[in-house]
Amino acid sequence: MKMDEPPRSQGSQGGEEEGEKSFVVPRPFSLVAELTYQCPLRCPYCSNPLDYGSSEYKRELGTEDWLRVFSQARQMGVLQLGLSGGEPLLRKDLELLVEKATDLGLYTTLVTAGTILTLERAKRLREAGLDHVQISIQDSRAAESDRIAGIKSFDKKIAAAKLVKELGFALTLNFVLHRHNLDRIEEILELAEVLEADRVELANTQYYGWALQNRNALIPTREQLVKAEQAVMNAQKRRKMPMGILYVIPDYYAEYPKPCMSGWGQRTLVVAPNGNALPCQAAGVIPNLELFNIKEYSLEWIWFESPTFNRFRGTDWMLEPCRSCERREVDWGGCRCQAFLLSQDASATDPVCHLSPNHHQIVTVREGVGEEVVSFAYRQFNS
Numbered sequence: 001m002k003m004d005e006p007p008r009s010q011g012s013q014g015g016e017e018e019g020e021k022s023f024v025v026p027r028p029f030s031l032v033a034e035l036t037y038q039c040p041l042r043c044p045y046c047s048n049p050l051d052y053g054s055s056e057y058k059r060e061l062g063t064e065d066w067l068r069v070f071s072q073a074r075q076m077g078v079l080q081l082g083l084s085g086g087e088p089l090l091r092k093d094l095e096l097l098v099e100k101a102t103d104l105g106l107y108t109t110l111v112t113a114g115t116i117l118t119l120e121r122a123k124r125l126r127e128a129g130l131d132h133v134q135i136s137i138q139d140s141r142a143a144e145s146d147r148i149a150g151i152k153s154f155d156k157k158i159a160a161a162k163l164v165k166e167l168g169f170a171l172t173l174n175f176v177l178h179r180h181n182l183d184r185i186e187e188i189l190e191l192a193e194v195l196e197a198d199r200v201e202l203a204n205t206q207y208y209g210w211a212l213q214n215r216n217a218l219i220p221t222r223e224q225l226v227k228a229e230q231a232v233m234n235a236q237k238r239r240k241m242p243m244g245i246l247y248v249i250p251d252y253y254a255e256y257p258k259p260c261m262s263g264w265g266q267r268t269l270v271v272a273p274n275g276n277a278l279p280c281q282a283a284g285v286i287p288n289l290e291l292f293n294i295k296e297y298s299l300e301w302i303w304f305e306s307p308t309f310n311r312f313r314g315t316d317w318m319l320e321p322c323r324s325c326e327r328r329e330v331d332w333g334g335c336r337c338q339a340f341l342l343s344q345d346a347s348a349t350d351p352v353c354h355l356s357p358n359h360h361q362i363v364t365v366r367e368g369v370g371e372e373v374v375s376f377a378y379r380q381f382n383s
């Protein structure tokens with residue numbers, strides 16, 4: 001249904017008649033606005049698409065498009081807005097976007113690498129109403145952080161974190177964990193305490209996109225993970241961070257998958273820089289998944305009615321062993337993108353699950369960890 005047509009009633013899984021609903025579609029809680037895929041950094045685990053520099057993504061949404069999306073999202077009940085990328089600070093209209101989102105009553109978070117945050121910009125964003133800043137740091141040590149980022153950037157990130165605190169924003173520090181920094185988890189947590197972070201996100205690398213290309217260079221050993229998890233538990237007991245430490249478990253060493261995005265199309269909407277709306281940042285890798293653009297369709301229709309958001313909602317789409325599994329509404333069968341990338345079938349059980357017929361692929365990778373020394377394939381666009 002195009003934007004000039006009236007929105008339909010909400011609440012059913014696509015194509016079902018009233019009274020035959022097997023899954024009541026919840027309202028979205030958060031919107032991730034990927035404002036641009038441009039970024040000065042080149043992280044080898046970047047979650048942006050491999051073809052992020054293609055003409056497809058160079059046509060970025062304009063200010064009015066984003067403001068319409070924010071307004072539609074708020075009308076649907078969205079409370080949290082993540083302004084993400086790429087590097088969202090590259091958008092010259094960021095202050096205006098924040099101001100309007102704040103006026104709508106959205107809680108706004110800027111997710112940034114921090115390298116181009118100036119005092120003037122930070123003040124303007126504060127005046128516009130920005131609530132929360134998340135800064136990604138690659139390691140506790142400058143040389144190592146710069147090596148992963150692919151450019152010299154650590155000192156600027158530290159300066160940005162200090163600025164964020166000085167201006168009174170809530171500060172989260174994001175660290176992506178892998179073989180090359182897990183042994184410094186205590187130093188990483190100490191750095192977060194020194195910088196007075198309100199919250200820390202320690203996310204073990206998820207192997208999609210660039211990270212999948214770099215999997216052999218990034219995947220840690222079980223011994224590294226055991227030590228790191230103990231260090232995280234110790235730090236959690238010290239309770240230095242008011243909003244806590246979020247530790248995202250490593251898929252490849254887990255028995256069961258995570259409930260990816262809290263379930264497909266159940267909590268979060270992602271809008272890519274070109275306006276395509278997706279249930280998660282990586283969903284574009286799934287073939288034959290028709291994507292709908294906010295320039296042509298209302299966000300409400302995309303969320304409630306589009307085949308994209310209904311494709312893997314609930315449990316009706318599941319195959320065995322998920323279909324009859326008692327955990328099917330706990331983890332929702334895991335990640336659809338990972339299922340496709342590892343088994344070439346987006347409807348399959350996530351191979352991370354030990355019950356998946358494709359789980360041997362995970363075991364093979366796990367057992368081979370550390371055998372090869374591999375250099376990074378840094379994020380770059382090869383046209």
Ligand code: SF4
Nearest residue numbers: 039041043046086113
């Ligand atoms: S992961 Fe690294 S390269 Fe990718 S958007 Fe974030 S900072 Fe930029």
Ligand code: SF4
Nearest residue numbers: 322325327328333353
């Ligand atoms: S079989 Fe499916 S539902 Fe059951 S634990 Fe594994 S991924 Fe989850």
